[in-house]
Amino acid sequence: MLQEILRARPLLWLLVKQEFRSRYAGSNFGALWNIIHPIVLIGIYVLIFSHLMGSRMGDQGGRLAYVIHMCSGIVPWFLFSEIISRCSTVLLENSALLKKMALPEEVLYLSVFITSFTVHGISMGALIVLLMLAGAPLHWFVLFAYPVMFALGITALGLGMILSVMTLLVRDVGQVVQIALQLLFWSRPIVYVPSIIGSQKIGDLLSLNPIRGFFTLIQWLFGSPEASFQPDAYWMIVLLPFAMMLMGLGFLRKNRTEILDAL
Secondary structure (H helix, E strand, O other): OHHHHHHOHHHHHHHHHHHHHHHOOOOOOHHHHHHHHHHHHHHHHHHHHHHHHHHHHOOOOOOOHHHHHHHHHHHHHHHHHHHHHHHHOHHHHOHHHHHHOOOOOHHHHHHHHHHHHHHHHHHHHHHHHHHHHOOOOOOHHHHHHHHHHHHHHHHHHHHHHHHHHHHHHOOOHHHHHHHHHHHHHHOOOOOOOHHHOOOHHHHHHHOOOOOHHHHHHHHHHHOOOOOOOOHHHOHHHHHHHHHHHHHHHHHHHHOHHHHHHHO
């Protein structure tokens, strides 16, 4: 598989360039939208939720406590949800290309991952700079948010491979994916704080979310007072990306014949 991908490197970079071109086609600001979009979205969330949730955090972390908590969680969520959404339809969107050329399907998924991680990596950098300018007490180890985001992206990539095959065979899966992403988003304390959950049973149920550790760790790296560092709870961050990639690649290879027939 690696040999096939290496042979297809020119096509991979061509697909990545095409992803960027289609994303900013006809725009005057080009890649600057990578910074403009997160700033506007973060501003909207802060204006809407800061007064509602800020009181829940009390004096912990100062005036930027809620902003840090919410923004440091929402940027990696954008990465995760975009990779899932884009990968789940990548076979359908590139069906003409797959029918004309003998290329490894993995190249299509890699192009989505590279583009998404680049875009949201820039957003994370913009967030760090904005928080520093606002006076947030960030430490140098906030940069470890990048490898955690990378691991989260790999997890999404493996899951996206499975969902893409299912979407190709059963078209309704694509709609289910969008609903599931909404439910998954609200199952994590990103735009709200954990202390707002009054029921212990609901809190225990939400803690079963397998990707919760990625977001909690990133929020802790940014200094959110609502996130605590618990090393024994983060083993999933190491194991889940490898497990999902193996499952995704295995599922893709196992159903290659069905994929060709569906195309």
